[in-house]
Amino acid sequence: MSDKINRVVLAYSGGLDTSVILKWLQQTYQCEVVTFTADLGQGEELEPARRKAELAGVKPEHIFIDDLREEFVRDFVFPMMRANAAYEGVYLLGTSIARPLIAKRQIEIAKLVGADAVSHGATGKGNDQVRFELGYYALAPDIKVIAPWREWDLTSRTKLIEFAEKHQIPVAKDKRGEAPFSTDANLLHTSSEGKVLEDPWEQVPDYVFSRTVNPEDAPDTPHVITVHFEKGDAVAVDGDPMSPATLLAHLNELGREHGIGRLDLVENRFVGMKSRGMYETPGGTILHVAHRAIESLTLDRGAAHLKDELMPRYAELIYNGFWFSPEREMLQAAIDHSQARVNGTVRLKLYKGGVHVIGRQSPDSLYSEKVVTFEDDQGAYDQRDAAGFIKLNALRLRLLGRRDR
Structure with missing residues (x-):
């Protein structure tokens, strides 16, 4: 050498x-x-x-x-969860x-x-x-x-x-x-790929799944839980404060029991080829749904939509291995800034592979029942203002229509 x-x-x-x-x-x-x-x-x-x-x-x-x-969940998983990161829209990046x-x-x-x-x-x-x-x-x-x-x-x-x-x-x-397939596992997920999974037309065999029960065999009774957030991070489940790793492990167990977090994916690897993998992310899927729900109350529309625009780039950086890059750190700073008022509690129903939001509340909520109500809003919103708003937004469309008619 x-x-x-x-x-x-x-x-x-x-x-x-x-x-x-x-x-x-x-x-x-x-x-x-x-x-x-x-x-x-x-x-x-x-x-x-x-x-x-x-x-x-x-x-x-x-x-x-x-x-x-603890370091894994606190310093890597949770920052990623604040971004709602999902590679190619669905993969929660457990291996990455x-x-x-x-x-x-x-x-x-x-x-x-x-x-x-x-x-x-x-x-x-x-x-x-x-x-x-x-x-x-x-x-x-x-x-x-x-x-x-x-x-x-x-x-x-x-x-x-x-x-x-x-x-x-x-x-x-x-x-x-x-080996019939290869696996990688950590507290966030288990991934399986290769061999029996290489034909994307063939259904994943039951024996491949290790972290979740078959949703069809999950309990017939829904399980309702609450997840509490502070500054974008989950800190308690059902009112019980937990450390990051303990909380994720607890959600993993709930997700396992109810068959939550299975994903059959054909993805684009960074090196250029497509590969088919099967992912199980039970607790992470619950967290992902819950975090988006609490953001729906607490994030301004502009900030929320900008985050959704940044997310694919952020997820791709993590997938491709650029965690320590300046661009990921720049995006993280913006994401973390957005989380300052992402506080509150989300109520979820876990049932046969599904995570369903059935309630959310926050001391920092931007939702105003007084403004949005179909009943008498007592002057909180003047509906006559909408006419000018619509006309200004329609101006360019009207000009185009007159020209092209």
């Missing part, structure tokens, strides 16, 4: 791919490997990753397993929003242990390689990045398993066969 690598920080799950990568890095670069495993609420036991790293010769002080759940936090912590660890490189297990076909590496370079411009899937010749699952067996890397029995 042209550039000598002494120490590399690997984003490590302990699964087959990253276990093989760990050994491959040791062999190929003759370097010391530091492992970093992030707990983002994926619901898996993470201590086995520590034991596997130790078996691979990683020093105990160089094994990092960090609980990032996790990558900048992983990259951030990886760079922090690299600086802490004096590493000169970082590595990840993303393939050369997907979006994650871009998201990780844009994050790395934004935070450490001169860092060396090693992406094994773009370098090695282990191009099939069979070759990965052969490499693992050759180097005494444990391979779970359920990993020896060809």
